[in-house]
Amino acid sequence: MNVSRFLKNVILVELFVPVLLLTIGIYHGLMQVIYRAGVIHQASVAKLDYYQGLTLHGVINAIVLTTFFAVAFGHATIAFYLKREPNPKATMLSLVLMVTGTLMAAVAMLSGKASVLYTFYPPLKAHPAFYIGTAMLIVGSWVAYWDWAIIYVQWKKENRDSNTPLAVIGTLVNFTIWFVCTLAVAYEVLVLLVPWSLGWTTSVNVVLARTLFWFFGHALVYFWLLPSYIMFYTLLPKLAGGKLYSGTAGRIAFFLFLILSIPIGVHHQFGDPSIGRGIKLTQSVLTFGVAIPSFITAFTIAASLEHAARQRGGTGLYKWIWKLPFFRQDVYLFGYLINGLILFIFGGLTGLVNASYSLNNVVHNTAFIPGHFHLTVAGPVFLAILGMSIFLVSQLTGKKIFLPVINTIIPYLWTVGVLIFSTGLMWGGLMGEPRRTNMGLTYLNPASEQFHSYWVISSMLGLAGGGIMFIAGFLYFVVFFGTFFRKPSFAPTIDFPVSESLHPEKRIPLFDTFRPWLALMALIILITYIPAISDALNNTGRKAPPYLPSDPTPIVKKK
């Protein structure tokens, strides 16, 4: 379909800005593994400190890139499936808020005044511009969501009896989760942290801030993941040359995510004091509930792929797999998506380890955790973003892919890198290797008395995998910017491959409405989070004044 010049430019900016910043994010990814493996024993390289780089790596890769991409892909999905373009004023406002906020946060981080990592746990204090910038980025994404919600309601009024397209359900579920979970972090940032970082309030309740952060922080991972799920359901079967095994299963999966994505955040706080064991156990159990839609998806997509491969002449119990278009340049998106799915098998299962209450004692805050989440956010999420960003740029600018052969092998190279990297990190984590630590200065410095020889091999594996990931990332930039800046050769368009359902499916009203699901979502959140928040308020003995990361004495207001 044709898109207006305006929408085309908005989507292109929303892809170009984060990918440009991603060059900084990926550079710091490489630097992490170099520091951690003890190749260098320094606090900083090129005037950028280890923890400053870690902050840039986390915020750019996990917040900026993912949020911009979700909004850009949401614009394209809503416009393509509902045949209506978003309101230009709202879209412009959303874009300006997101870009300005990102620039503010980027300046704060690059100037070294916000080296507090992407979780920004108080009482470490960042420059107010960091908090305000991040909040603006989030509010900008809300504006886009509200506009799509209006478009959806109007569309539904005119099409009462037709089933809402699965991609639209997925997009709205995703941004509803996002809106609700970011309310908590917006409260944390705007009410607790900004006045505190400006010196207007003296102290902050740390457990409360952490609880509000994780109300947001775990739902955030589903916000990263659901755009990939939309692609798995709606694009992948078609790319493979087949049909979607069950659209209803996709709807069930998305609505299960809606009700269960948020009330499980406390599973990041099993080691925290002041929060009761009962609520920790409850949220741990609910986390197993949120694994169910992923199990459903794994089956549905595998069944769809098997169907497609058999259409192409595949036979046998497993031999059909080789009929799938792994290395076909014209369906390069297949390679990006299938590699993400393969990584997610390991990412999902290690996630269940993390969520398993007392088993979490073995892995909490060790290198196991980044080992796990690089199999998810740097797996299905990141690969879907890479593939789809190239796809959208090529279509919206009418330009052919630059270096199509390289483009086809990038996801495979990346996957090999992540598998090695995560093996190293998870192995090290099981041996107690801490995450978020410049190990080159102490634990992996033979000159230090804290030298820890067990961690040499595991961190070297991390280095090897990280190096391969960096090469794949570099090749992606060549393809992305190469495509962006070459001469157009066809008319701009948005044309997603659309997977039809394999079986005829009737519209089931329960799976084509939001109301009962929203009510259930609110109910579960209240039941699970009222005890957690009241524990944080009642059991915390004292509030904490702000600290700079470089100084063990608190910041006292100057008179």
Added chain:
Amino acid sequence: MIDKFERNVIITAFCLSGLFIFSLLYAMGARKADVTECLPYDKSYETARVNQVDKSTYQIFYVARMWNFEPAIAYIPVGSEVDLFVTSLDVVHGFNIYNKNVNLMGVPGGVAKTTIRFDQPGVYKVVCHEFCGTGHQNMQAEIIVNFPKK
């Protein structure tokens, strides 16, 4: 309404989750594996000390601050049961004992508590695993289990 295989898969997914949840509860009961206790906070936790409660029962009150733990070295006899309490005087710290499945957060205004037995002699390293500022990578402590020597 829904495909037969699809329905079976959904049922299987629920059963599998049920199995995981059962294993988790079993570990809590049979192996006494649990997360930190939730205790009310008071000022006394801000004083680092080692208490001997009886012949083989000890309490260690850890105080974390940028960038060390107190007590930096604690001596414990082999075979003793130790209650560990961890709090922080400034920012958030982590508390992980290598090879011991003790994993706590040191948070200002809160106290984390767990109980652990030391049956093997040795030097147990405690590592801070939460980013706590520029000196984070230096922050560690030791529990030395061999005292009194026999």
